[in-house]
């Protein structure tokens with residue numbers, strides 16, 4: 593039972609470390625390591641970035657310090673694409689350009705950089721449960737005037 597672990601250890605020793613981006617098929621974008629664990633921070637260095645683009649409606653764009661500004665997969669593209677990126681200290685953002693406003697973006701901090709306090713992927717905490725304030729409604733965006 594020890595042999596598979598040994599082979600795995602040998603396999604990861606070769607080449608630059610890999611990052612794996614996934615975009616689609618829904619309105620989701622993510623970044624993981626080669627083992628599939630979500631990544632929000634890495635050490636500075638050169639990485640192979642493999643992107644699985646599962647939709648013709650999304651792209652995968654990463655940008656940040658050190659001149660990194662790469663559209664790895666275009667909006668129309670569906671499939672896998674690989675680029676090599678050299679990451680330096682700082683914060684990088686990866687996003688789907690057409691759908692940033694819908695939350696299709698994530699942050700990757702590198703080296704000594706601290707990620708900003710806000711995240712785009714975390715859901716807001718649920719409102720406190722109350723039984724008496726249930727009738728309170730937010731103000732409607734536009735007022736309607738009734739004409740007699």
Ligand SMILES: [Cu+2]
Nearest residue numbers: 649650688691
């Ligand atoms: Cu998109």
